[in-house]
Every structure is written in C-alpha cells, then in structure tokens.
Amino acid sequence: MKPPSKSDAVRIVEVSPRDGLQNIPHKIPTSTKVELISRLSRTGVHSVELTSIVAPRAVPQLADCREVLGSETVRNLQRRGLGDDEVRRGREDEGLLRLPVLVPNVKGLEIALAHGAREVAVFVSATEGFSRANINCSVDEGLERAVEVARIAKENGIAVRGYISSIFTDPITNSPTPFSSVHKCTATLLDAGIYEVSLGDTTGTGTPSLVRSLLTYLTTHEAPVPVSKLAGHFHDSHGRGLKNVWEAYLCGVRVFDSSVAGLGGCPFAPGAKGNVATEEVVGMFEGRGVKTGVDARVLAEVAKWVRGEVLEEGELEVEREKEKEPEDGTSRSGLGHGLANLNTNGPLSRPSRSPVRSRISTNWTACGFVRPVVYD
Numbered sequence: 540m541k542p543p544s545k546s547d548a549v550r551i552v553e554v555s556p557r558d559g560l561q562n563i564p565h566k567i568p569t570s571t572k573v574e575l576i577s578r579l580s581r582t583g584v585h586s587v588e589l590t591s592i593v594a595p596r597a598v599p600q601l602a603d604c605r606e607v608l609g610s611e612t613v614r615n616l617q618r619r620g621l622g623d624d625e626v627r628r629g630r631e632d633e634g635l636l637r638l639p640v641l642v643p644n645v646k647g648l649e650i651a652l653a654h655g656a657r658e659v660a661v662f663v664s665a666t667e668g669f670s671r672a673n674i675n676c677s678v679d680e681g682l683e684r685a686v687e688v689a690r691i692a693k694e695n696g697i698a699v700r701g702y703i704s705s706i707f708t709d710p711i712t713n714s715p716t717p718f719s720s721v722h723k724c725t726a727t728l729l730d731a732g733i734y735e736v737s738l739g740d741t742t743g744t745g746t747p748s749l750v751r752s753l754l755t756y757l758t759t760h761e762a763p764v765p766v767s768k769l770a771g772h773f774h775d776s777h778g779r780g781l782k783n784v785w786e787a788y789l790c791g792v793r794v795f796d797s798s799v800a801g802l803g804g805c806p807f808a809p810g811a812k813g814n815v816a817t818e819e820v821v822g823m824f825e826g827r828g829v830k831t832g833v834d835a836r837v838l839a840e841v842a843k844w845v846r847g848e849v850l851e852e853g854e855l856e857v858e859r860e861k862e863k864e865p866e867d868g869t870s871r872s873g874l875g876h877g878l879a880n881l882n883t884n885g886p887l888s889r890p891s892r893s894p895v896r897s898r899i900s901t902n903w904t905a906c907g908f909v910r911p912v913v914y915d
Contacts, residue, residue, distance in 0.1 A: 548830040549788065552586040552737070552770065552796045553579050553817055555845070556607075557641055559802030561591070561600050563849070569603045571848055573610045578841045579799065580616055583833040584817070586637035588660070589613060592647035608640065608654035617655045624696060639700050643674065648688050652695060659692055661685035661733070662702040665720045668711035669704060669741070678720065682727050689731040701728040701736040702772065706753065708744040718756040725757060725764050735770055737796055740783065743776025747786035754790040770794035773815050775801065780815035781823055788829070795820060799838065800845045818842050 556576050560567060572590075579587045595602035607613060620638045639660040640651045651659050663681040664670035670678045689699045703724045705716055725736050738753070750771075757764045771787040771794070773780045784795055801816035821833045 546793075548793070548832070549824055550585040550794045551817060551820065551831055551833055552588065552637075552794060553582075553584040553799065554588045554772075554796050554814060555579070555798040555800070555802045555817070557588045557591050557601070558796075558814060559798035559800075560849070561598050562803065563600055567600065567849060569606045569610070572603070572607050573612050575841075575845065575849070576607075576616070577612050578844060580636060582838045582841060583831075584838075585832065586639060589638050589640050589656075591641035591643075592650050593643065604640075605650065605654060608651070608656065613638075614655050617657055620657055637698070637700075639698075641702075642688060644684055645688055645691060648692055648697075652697065656697065658698040658700065659688070660700040660702060661688050661728070662704065663724050663728070664704045665716050665724050666705045666709035666712070666714075668709040668714075672711050673704075678724070682724060685728060685733075686731040689728070689733050693732050699731075699733045701733040702739055703728070703736060704739045704741045706738045706745070707740055707749055708742055710742050718753055718760075721753060722757055722760055722762075722764065725769070726762055729764065729768055735768055735794065736764075737770040737772045737794075739772040739796075740774055743774035743780065745773065745783050746779060747782050750783050750786040751790055754787065754792065758791075766791035767793070770796060772796040775813055775815050781819060784815060784820055785823065788824075800842045800850075802845065802849070816842075 556572055556579070560572065576587055576589060590604040590607045591598070591601050592604050593601050616636065617638055620636045637658055638656070639658040640654075640656045641660045641662065642648045642651050643662070648659060661684075662674075663685050664673060664678060667678055670676060670681050674681055674684075676684070685701065689701075692699045703721060706721050707716055708714070709716060721738070725738075728736050754766065754769070757769070758766050769792050771784060771792050773783045773787075773795075775781075787795070796814070797817040797820045798814035799817045801813045801819075803814045817833075818835065818838050821831050821835050821838060824831050825833075825835060
C-alpha cells in the first residue's frame with residue numbers, strides 16, 4: 540500500500556462553539572465560549588465555527604453572539620484568519636484559520652460584518668417539511684435568501700460556506716429526501732460563488748451505502764458537482780457517524796465537520812442528536828495514516844476541559860458511560876488502536892456516543908420556538 544499523499548489529507552471544521560452548544564439547556568457564560576474558541580484555535584483544526592446570528596428567543600444559548608464576536612480574543616483571531624482573497628489563493632496551507640459565522644439572512648450578515656467576520660456560512664434545507672418548520676419558507680425561498688447573502692458577502696470580500704440539512708431524511712415528515720433536491724441545492728449554492736457545501740445528515744439516519752449513493756449521484760448526475768467542493772456533516776444518532784465519515788472519505792470527500800466531545804445536534808429537528816466527536820474523527824484518520832494537521836493530544840485536553848466546564852452533572856453521567864472501553868477496543872479519545880481498525884461494513888456494536896442529548900420535545904407542535912431558527 541502506498542503512503543498517503545498530500546491529496547489524501549483531510550480538513551477538519553470544528554463546529555462545537557455553534558452547533559455543539561446550541562441545544563445545551565443550561566446557560567453557558569460568554570467567557571467560557573470565548574475560551575473554547577481560543578483553545579480550539581490551538582489544536583490545529585482548520586476551521587472553527589464561531590457562533591450564529593440568531594433571534595435570542597429562538598436559540599437562547601446563542602443570544603450572546605454579538606458579545607462572542609466582539610470579544611478581544613475572537614477579534615484578534617479574525618484579523619489573522621482567512622478572508623475571501625485568502626480562500627481563493629489557497630492560503631489555508633499557510634496555517635491560517637477559517638472562522639465562519641452562520642447567518643440566516645442579510646440582516647444577520649450585516650451584524651456579522653459589523654463585528655469583523657471574514658467568513659460567513661449560509662444554510663438551506665433539502666426538504667420542504669424541515670425548511671418550512673425551521674426557517675418558515677420553501678426550499679426555493681431558502682435558496683433565494685442564501686444566494687442573496689452570498690452575493691452581498693462576496694461584494695464585501697467575505698468568504699461564504701454553505702450548509703444543506705436533511706440530506707437523507709426530513710425530520711418533520713420522516714420521509715426520504717430526494718437526491719435530486721440535494722443536487723439542486725448544492726448546484727445553486729456553488730453557482731452563487733459559495734466555495735464549499737457541507738452536506739448535513741441532520742437526524743443521523745444515513746448509512747455508508749446511502750452516503751455512497753448520494754455522493755455518486757451528485758458527482759455523476761447531469762451537471763455533476765465536483766467532490767472537491769463538498770464536505771460531510773454527520774450526526775451520530777444511530778452510532779454510524781464514523782462509518783459515514785469514512786465512506787465519504789473513500790468517495791473523495793476531504794472536509795469534515797465535527798464537534799469536540801461529540802457536543803451538539805440540531806435542537807429543532809426531532810430525533811437529531813450529537814455530532815461526530817472531533818477527537819474520534821481525528822483518531823480514525825490518523826490511525827489509518829491520513830493526515831489531519833490536528834494535534835490529538837491538545838485536542839484531547841480540550842475535550843477534557845469541555846467535560847469539566849461545559850457539561851453539567853447529568854450530562855457527565857452520560858459521558859462517563861460512553862468512556863467505558865467497548866469490547867471492540869475502541870476508545871472515547873479516538874487515540875487507541877480500535878478506531879484505526881474500525882470495521883465500516885460490519886454490524887453496529889454501539890449506540891451514539893454524544894455526551895449531550897437534546898431535551899427539546901420531539902413533538903414539533905410542543906416546541907414553541909420562534910422562527911426563523913437553525914439549522915443543520
């Protein structure tokens with residue numbers, strides 16, 4: 540077997556400061572969020588998603604988005620980070636950090652710009668049910684909003700990343716997502732000048748075979764999408780998160796979203812649970828000889844800090860259960876030999892390992908959130 544080349548390396552997008560925190564019910568101090576961002580910036584991950592500009596009533600946990608962006612620590616990171624010019628010139632190879640801010644509309648973009656953002660992210664749903672429930676509009680209307688945000692951002696020299704949620708299943712209707720809808724959303728966002736589209740398995744219903752089928756469809760269908768423009772955003776609701784990451788990698792994807800300590804999941808999608816844990820993704824890839832650029836030991840320290848500073852006792856009980864060594868030899872840290880030998884084709888042997896479970900009611904009508912909300 541030939542040694543991995545530079546083209547085999549992956550880029551890690553750390554989403555815990557936004558996607559990881561948004562469904563935690565107890566209030567997390569702004570200073571803790573800023574410290575999380577600072578610690579993550581020293582791990583070697585390539586991107587850290589800072590926050591989202593959202594209505595405070597919709598996502599109370601992110602109500603301090605302006606304070607996070609206005610902190611001296613974050614503003615200093617943004618000054619040294621990547622903007623649109625650096626993205627186009629490929630300067631991430633110089634170690635510059637991407638720092639996207641998720642924005643729902645033009646107003647959100649204006650706030651992000653006023654707080655020094657050099658990259659933003661836009662989002663759409665590939666299904667009508669979740670689009671209307673989540674952002675109160677149709678898929679086409681969501682695309683129009685995203686394209687308008689991208690246009691204005693690009694005019695201001697701001698790099699734009701895109702998210703597509705519900706790529707396999709609509710969380711509201713529980714019906715399969717047509718691959719044609721995912722293709723339409725992806726192509727529309729890329730045509731708008733968005734440099735990369737992250738494909739989100741919102742409720743974690745994807746399987747390796749579905750991952751391969753969707754990526755094959757997107758890259759070989761009429762008007763094929765370049766696989767180099769795609770990223771994977773997998774939730775570990777059914778214990779398949781790492782398997783889906785690896786299958787996407789085998790299909791050519793080289794960018795993956797993840798969340799330290801497995802924090803997160805969309806609070807507005809019934810059944811959505813935690814993201815794949817960054818330390819496990821890094822451990823799997825490095826164990827197989829695929830470079831991530833991430834310092835696994837520093838990352839493990841951040842995960843330990845998160846469990847001490849972010850999670851409360853009830854959530855830590857869940858985490859402690861997940862840290863017990865499974866029979867297959869895998870480890871929570873992702874540093875053991877087990878992940879390197881993960882059988883991606885065999886039967887599932889363990890449930891989702893996210894330490895946090897959404898406490899939002901799975902009865903949509905009982906949620907009572909004000910929209911527009913978020914996201915993946």
